[in-house]
Amino acid sequence: MIRAGMIRKVAAGIYTYLPLGLRVIRKVELIVREEMNRAGAQELLMPMVQPAELWNETGRWGEYGKELLRFKDRGEREFCLGPTHEEVVTDLVRAEVKSYRHLPQILYQIQTKFRDEIRPRFGLMRGREFLMKDAYSFDRDEEGAKSSYEKMGRAYHRIFERCGLKFKPVEAESGVIGGIFSQEFMVLAETGEDSLVACHACDYAANVEKARGSDCPRGHGPLTTHRGIEVGHIFMLGTKYSQAMKAVFLDKNGKEAYPVMGCYGIGVSRTAAAAIEQNHDAKGILWPLPLAPYQVHVIPVNDQSERVMITSELIYGTLSNLGVEVLIDDRSERPGVKFNDADLIGIPYQIIVGEKNLADGLVELKDRRTGKVQKVTTEEVIDLVKKLVLPPAPRAES
């Protein structure tokens, strides 16, 4: 990502997103937002700086360890940079939710998190500062909580499918977040830091840390192992936090009860990095179309040729007006430089405009992933691109 001009390092595990990288992040965010909203979750934004008192209520101020970056304000009061938001969101809910009529609720945010990792590495893959979508569900009872958990699980499937990624949900440990049951969503990639086992015959899969034995527990024989990158984690929390923080509501019978919680994370910046790990070749990135920073890359081969430049700009303008996300390489560089940079940053479709083909009224449309090139007229290329990148026009309601 550094080589492709997506990010720049500011300090260990802390990065600036450059324009190209930010566009990818925004793509992931958009998909996540749409699917969260579709699942009935509501977006809010909680503070990054959190007071120690809240963390003392759940005992995690003591438990969390050095990953929690702590500091004091001018009045010597203790704070931390939020690595997760169970305390803050539970504090909010206990103030606002008084009746079973207010439940269920699913609240989420997309926000910068900070975890003072022992050893940040692999760029965005394990940064100390990173973008995360975190959602929290509050239900009247166990059954409701289970249904929220399943709803979120389905939303996660949709999210990673829409991102164009090969992934697998696996059974996992709950770690410091705690809770009853949890699943991780793993993007499959050889370079992944995690190992998982999966059954060839059914959908059983587990993190190796969690897996018991080498055979499928449902009796399908030996499990196969894979490498993966954890991009999402969903937890059934139970009442661990609502009890500790005395968040109560009155149930149907007028009796006090604790909301049953779940929490659901997606590493937004890590998902972008994982997409690259899963989709690259020797020359560079092969962005899945839904995450690509741009959909089409127009490459004028020679910026000295007026004809090449005019045609390139015409194609660029026409596609832009149609709502296609187009990048044009208007640098005064040699062709080789432009081709190599284009392959490196990996925009899915390249339109190469050169004098020789233009003499025949043709330009090239190149598929970055397959390397397949077709020579077409400047009019045809617009139609082809429209078909490739734009969603099919919505059919008239009948």
Place this chain on the structure above:
RNA sequence: CGGGGCGUAGCGCAGCCCGGUAGCGCGCCAGCUUCGGGAGCUGGAUGUCCGCGGUUCAAAUCCGCGCGCCCCGACCA
């Protein structure tokens, strides 16, 4: 936290052992040529040698302390 390594021009590095003029490649700037897979020639600019302290006539180089970063092992989206 434990182990290893590095810090010198925008980037990558040499120089340090053996103290004395700070260098190479790429990039950058100007001009000319070139233009379908990382161009050629000519000319040019650039340095608190990570910081602080010490030794010395003299420190990038030797000594001490500090800071930062990278890589390998136990946690996490």
